[in-house]
Amino acid sequence: MKTRLGILLLGLTALVFACAPQKAPAPSAEKPAVAHPELSEDEKLIACSECHKEATPEVYEEWFKSRHGLAMVKCFQCHGTFETFHEPTRETCRTCHSNAYDNCPKDKACWECHSPHFFKKHAE
Amino acid sequence: MKLSRRQFIKRTAALTAASLVGIELPKSMKDAAQAADVDSWKPGVCRFCGVGCRVYLGLKGGKPVAIKGIPESATNKGYVCMKGMLFYKIIHHPERLKKPLYRERKDQPFREISWEEALDIAAKKFAEAVKNHGPNSVAYYGSGQALTEETYIFQKVMRAGLRTNNVEGNPRLCMASAVGGYLTSFGADEPIGSYADIEKAYCFFIIGSNMAECHPVLFRRVMNRKLSKPDEVKVINADPRVSPTSRIADLHLQFRPGTDLALLNAMAYVIVEEGLYDETFIKKYCKFKLGKPPKDVSFEEYKEFLKQYTPERAAEICGGNITPEKIRTAARWFAKSKATMSLWTMGINQRVRGVWANNLIHNLHLLTGQLCKPGADSFSLTGQPNACGGVREGGGLCHILPAHRPVKIDKLRHEVEDLWGVPRGRIPAKPGYHTIAMFRAVNEGKIKAMWINCTSPAQSLPNCDFYRKGLRRDDVFIVVTDIFPTKTTEVANLVLPTAFHFEKTGVYGCTERRSQLTVKVIDPPGEAKPEVWIVREWALRLAKELNDPVIKKCVEPFIGLEEGYELPKAIWEEYSQKLTKGRDNDLSAVTYEVLKQRPDGVQWPAPTKEHALKGGTYKKFVRGIDPLADKHAKGDDPYVFYGPAHKDHKLYIWLRPYKGAAEEPDAEYPFFLSTGRVIDHWHTSSMTGRIPELLRANPYAYVEINPKDARRLGINPNDMVEIETRRGKIVLPAKVYEGPIEGMVFIYWHDMHEERMANRVTKDAFDPGSKEPEFKICACRIRKVSGPKPLRPYVVGHKM
Numbered sequence: 043m044k045t046r047l048g049i050l051l052l053g054l055t056a057l058v059f060a061c062a063p064q065k066a067p068a069p070s071a072e073k074p075a076v077a078h079p080e081l082s083e084d085e086k087l088i089a090c091s092e093c094h095k096e097a098t099p100e101v102y103e104e105w106f107k108s109r110h111g112l113a114m115v116k117c118f119q120c121h122g123t124f125e126t127f128h129e130p131t132r133e134t135c136r137t138c139h140s141n142a143y144d145n146c147p148k149d150k151a152c153w154e155c156h157s158p159h160f161f162k163k164h165a166e
Numbered sequence: 167m168k169l170s171r172r173q174f175i176k177r178t179a180a181l182t183a184a185s186l187v188g189i190e191l192p193k194s195m196k197d198a199a200q201a202a203d204v205d206s207w208k209p210g211v212c213r214f215c216g217v218g219c220r221v222y223l224g225l226k227g228g229k230p231v232a233i234k235g236i237p238e239s240a241t242n243k244g245y246v247c248m249k250g251m252l253f254y255k256i257i258h259h260p261e262r263l264k265k266p267l268y269r270e271r272k273d274q275p276f277r278e279i280s281w282e283e284a285l286d287i288a289a290k291k292f293a294e295a296v297k298n299h300g301p302n303s304v305a306y307y308g309s310g311q312a313l314t315e316e317t318y319i320f321q322k323v324m325r326a327g328l329r330t331n332n333v334e335g336n337p338r339l340c341m342a343s344a345v346g347g348y349l350t351s352f353g354a355d356e357p358i359g360s361y362a363d364i365e366k367a368y369c370f371f372i373i374g375s376n377m378a379e380c381h382p383v384l385f386r387r388v389m390n391r392k393l394s395k396p397d398e399v400k401v402i403n404a405d406p407r408v409s410p411t412s413r414i415a416d417l418h419l420q421f422r423p424g425t426d427l428a429l430l431n432a433m434a435y436v437i438v439e440e441g442l443y444d445e446t447f448i449k450k451y452c453k454f455k456l457g458k459p460p461k462d463v464s465f466e467e468y469k470e471f472l473k474q475y476t477p478e479r480a481a482e483i484c485g486g487n488i489t490p491e492k493i494r495t496a497a498r499w500f501a502k503s504k505a506t507m508s509l510w511t512m513g514i515n516q517r518v519r520g521v522w523a524n525n526l527i528h529n530l531h532l533l534t535g536q537l538c539k540p541g542a543d544s545f546s547l548t549g550q551p552n553a554c555g556g557v558r559e560g561g562g563l564c565h566i567l568p569a570h571r572p573v574k575i576d577k578l579r580h581e582v583e584d585l586w587g588v589p590r591g592r593i594p595a596k597p598g599y600h601t602i603a604m605f606r607a608v609n610e611g612k613i614k615a616m617w618i619n620c621t622s623p624a625q626s627l628p629n630c631d632f633y634r635k636g637l638r639r640d641d642v643f644i645v646v647t648d649i650f651p652t653k654t655t656e657v658a659n660l661v662l663p664t665a666f667h668f669e670k671t672g673v674y675g676c677t678e679r680r681s682q683l684t685v686k687v688i689d690p691p692g693e694a695k696p697e698v699w700i701v702r703e704w705a706l707r708l709a710k711e712l713n714d715p716v717i718k719k720c721v722e723p724f725i726g727l728e729e730g731y732e733l734p735k736a737i738w739e740e741y742s743q744k745l746t747k748g749r750d751n752d753l754s755a756v757t758y759e760v761l762k763q764r765p766d767g768v769q770w771p772a773p774t775k776e777h778a779l780k781g782g783t784y785k786k787f788v789r790g791i792d793p794l795a796d797k798h799a800k801g802d803d804p805y806v807f808y809g810p811a812h813k814d815h816k817l818y819i820w821l822r823p824y825k826g827a828a829e830e831p832d833a834e835y836p837f838f839l840s841t842g843r844v845i846d847h848w849h850t851s852s853m854t855g856r857i858p859e860l861l862r863a864n865p866y867a868y869v870e871i872n873p874k875d876a877r878r879l880g881i882n883p884n885d886m887v888e889i890e891t892r893r894g895k896i897v898l899p900a901k902v903y904e905g906p907i908e909g910m911v912f913i914y915w916h917d918m919h920e921e922r923m924a925n926r927v928t929k930d931a932f933d934p935g936s937k938e939p940e941f942k943i944c945a946c947r948i949r950k951v952s953g954p955k956p957l958r959p960y961v962v963g964h965k966m
Contacts, residue, residue: 084956087865109393112413113386114378114845116863119248123859133202133232138245141237 078127086124090117104159204232209765210684211674212250213311213667214848216548217241217384218676219250220766223668228688230254230668240766240781241361241676247382248860249848255857256666257688262649263663264692271640272657281693285700288617288660289707291643292328295614296712301329301594305604305613308335308562309620310553313672314681315737316697317556318568318745319721320619323705325561326588327717331573331598332613335562336621337553338601339628342936343515344546345558347524350935351532351544351818354750354809355558355570358786359507359543360678360769364391366541369503370401371496373527374426374513374942378410379845381511381547388509389414400499404429405513406486406907407840407870417499419492420907421484423838423943424827427519429493430526431824432480435472436497437533443501444535450803452532453814456821463821471821483824486907501534505541511549512842516942521935522822532819538788538805548677555675559751560741564598568741569749570810573597585744588716600937601627602930609636615643619697620664622652625850625918628939629893629930647697652852653918664697665690671734672698673761679783681756682767686730698737699729746770750794750810756782827943828931829892831909835945837875838910839891841924842942847916855918855961865959867917867924868901871948875909876902884954889913891927891946898922899957900950911948919960 094117095102105111119137120130135152136143146152156162204224212219219242224232233254237244256262266284267276279287295303306324308317312335321333348355364387377385392399392414403415406423421429437443454468455461477490500506508531514523528544536542548554561568571578574595583590599607605627607613627633637644637657646658655661669690675681690696702721709718723740727733735758747754752771755778761767769782771794777783783792787805790796798808798815807815831838846863847854854860869887871879881887887900889911898913898921906912915924929944 087862087957087959089863109386109389112378112389113245114247114382114410116248116846118859118863119251123862125858131202137232137234137251139237140234140244 081124090121101159108159108161110159110161207234208668208685208687209236210668210687211551211676211682212242212246213253213853214247214249214551215381216310216550216553216677217381218551218674218678218680218682218767219246219383220682221246221250223254223687225687230257230688236765238765241678241680242383243387245383245386248846248863249854250383252857252859253667253853256649256853257668258691259650259856261651261856262666262691262694263651263655263661264694265663266693267661269659272638272659276661281695281703284660284662285703285707288645288662288704289711291645291659292615292617292704293708293711295643296328299612299614302332302598303612303614304328304330305332305599305607305616306334307601307604307616307618307621307623308333308557310335310337310340310548310550310557310562312552312556312562312620312697313670313734314552314556314560314675314741315672315734316619316701317552317560317562318741319698319701319724319737320617321561321568322586323701323708323717323720325567325593326583326586327705327708327714327720329592329594331564331594331596332604333562333598334564334601334604335557336601336623336626337550337557338563338936338938339516339626339941340512340549340938341515341546341553341558342563342938343517343520343524343933344548346521346933346936347528348546349809349811350521351525351528351820352809353807353812353815353817354786356554356679356751357543357545357677358538359545360680360784361387362784363505363507363541363543363545364388367391367503367505367507368395368399368541369499369506370399371404371500371506371508371527371530372401372411372415373404373430373508373510374515374523375509375511375547376405376407376409376411376513376842377509377511377547378413380549380843382845384547385411400503402496402499404496406838406910407842407905407912409905410845417492417496419484419488419496420486421488422486422907423840423910424517424830425480425484425824426514426517426523427526427822428475428480428483428824429488430523430530431472431475431822432477432493433497433500434526434529434533435475435480436477436494437501437530438469438472440494440498440501442498443533447535447537448533448819451805451807451817452819453816454821455818460818468819468821475824500530500536503536505539506531506534506536507541508544509547511547513942515546515936515938516940517938518828518931518933518940518943519822519825520933520938520940522820522825525818525820525822528817529819532817538785543785546677551676552674554677554679555673555681559675559746564600564604567593568745569751571749582745586720588719592716602932602937602939605633605636608639608642609633611636611639611641613642615645617645617647618654618658619647622648622654622850622852624653624657625923625925626915627930628925628928628941630923630925630928631894632930647700648852649694650852650856652850653923662700663690663692663694664700665694669694670696670698670729671731673738679751679769679786680767681753681761681770683758683761685762696729696734698724698733702733747773750808752794828940829929829944831945835891835947836909837946837948838907839889839913839927839944839946840906840910840942841913841915841928843916844914847914849916851916851918851961855916855959861959861961864914864916866919866957867898867914867922869898869948870901870903870905870912872906872908872910873902873904875911875948876900879948879950881948881950882953885950886952886955888949888951889927889946890948891929891944893929894926896922896924896926897951899954911946917960919958922960 207222220239772782
């Protein structure tokens, strides 16, 4: 079981790192950089975290223990769902943090300072 | 599901690891791009729960494309939950109702008709019922999601126009017990304090509330308070189910469903036994009361009463993880903290003794004096955005007229008649049918015409199959006003399309006595209309049909006014300036102009413009803060409890015995069944089910089963499980989870699918005081019917 999961994780961690935005992306209609295995309509009805809990447990744990995790801010709120899947932008974060959006440096993505999924503030 | 989750993960990872092949997700940046490029941000209030989050709706080219929280807001501090951030997607949804629809018989298909024809039919049918069967053969059933202006105008036409108090609404199903509790304990409805107490509290007692999912943004404030002082601030969570709310708890009290009254009395026992009470507060402000009609008893008699509820005895009654020591710890934290705030919702209210449960929470605050000081309050969370403002205050229940006036008090009824300029005696002295009685009257054929506004009782009533039989009767004419098809439009004769939030103007009054205005910024789709216009036009036709000038008089001040802003403004002005003036929820200085100047709205009482412009009253009954406390003050006491229901201006500590549920498990039905919401969906999911992100997050109802029970019954995750009660059967996929206490199952109630609709099996027993049904507890039996099955969500593509 452990070996199998380990293999799965290797692949899915790569996927998640591809998904996890490292830089501020410019909204565009460019060719997607993200590939996700094909999903049936039924599979699309499973919450992201249900699979990622096992597929990318580090990311899941980071999120689960964060303020976002405690407050139940879910994957789709930042990443969208299947039709609308996107890398988060500064505007995504603005939904709840518009003061920070206005006051933080405009040339940096939010997660350059607030680590993705964990979201510690500067001082923490 | 065709695949188990394990199989899915396996396949997913294999594909990914091999080559990153598979479909490329569309990665549509369209939404993000639009959100980055908003033309204008329009302020308003969220459409969903009772928190009252302030939001900006982002428009681009006149179309809604984004929502963001308003950081300066007193309610949400900028945060929104997923429902709040995504509800702009409802606005231009293709399934919005856009034309009036009619059918003479309920087995016929609907046909589109004009507004002229629709209003004529509605007037004719209601007039016929009144002429042939009397005023009490018609009824209005409204909503805690309707704007205050809407509830107010509907009830005015029903009471003074059609001469019936058959005015009810879904808040009866969610907070009537809280009303009963506040009135009997404090003499005044609605919380004394505010959300601002959260940041000053040192102990939170959260009982019967999964606020992490049902009031997520307020929970976030509680969570932030806890995380800011993790050792100093204590959180007690008392609930038969471990929920996401429990994650911030220092102490989780998991008791057997229906034993809450014993637990609360035992906490009071400890407070008294250990001398943790505030003698000065009790002597100055409190009385002890017993029975109905209530009689005064002494503190000594109360102490004697509490002897039945020693922690040892209560632990036996409560079961679960409750020990005498846990009860003592909870009581000590509650009493000794610098400021304790209790928070509760449906777990307490939806009980056959919901009022008593509310009283017993208030008792703890009264004994310890944890009231009126910063951070201390007995704070009932309200489920809907305008259950307080529109229904509790606006006169939306069968026994109350606007501004907290009981129907049965002649003086107050005549006051309303005079303010409306209608003859005295026009409003009947007898309250109308409460919700369950109203739908039973429908079943019995006593109601001939019913108007259902902005709610879906065909799905949300307990034991709904029983009541749907009545709603399907062809001799009951049903009008439904809504924005989408629902289970209730399925039993309607006439469906009238209404404007949605931001497509009309009006006020929502949230949990903390705060009224906030949302102004129309976009037009409704097709021919959809604001309810205030619909009621006015209907009333004018009714007046003709019944040849009754008093009906016309009800809407005369509003004739000819533009429907998007001027009409609701005039209705609000009549309500706030005339009806609330001099009452405990005085909003007489709170005009639309003031509400626009005060983006955060105003907390009542706000009897003067000066006070309203400062935001109103953060804490009731405190001199120097509440102008009505200053007005009613006779001595030097810092608090004045001037509530209209207690002429002696005292607070009552009640002797309320333990009482279990109406239907407890037995050999035939051995499990407790409870129901509740999930964070992604709102009530019957007619709105949230149409937003793909929210639908996918919780596409169908599950039944949560304790792993020990699941093991015993051979139930694995996602197996299909039949839940059977004395009302019926449903079949749902299983979630095996250390949530519900052993011997209890928990169902999400948003799912519209007939096979999975929770209220087909819930029980319609109700509290004899508040008439609120006991949704939270009944008895059931469960069995596995098959392994996992592919399921389809119901709501998508659900058309008329």
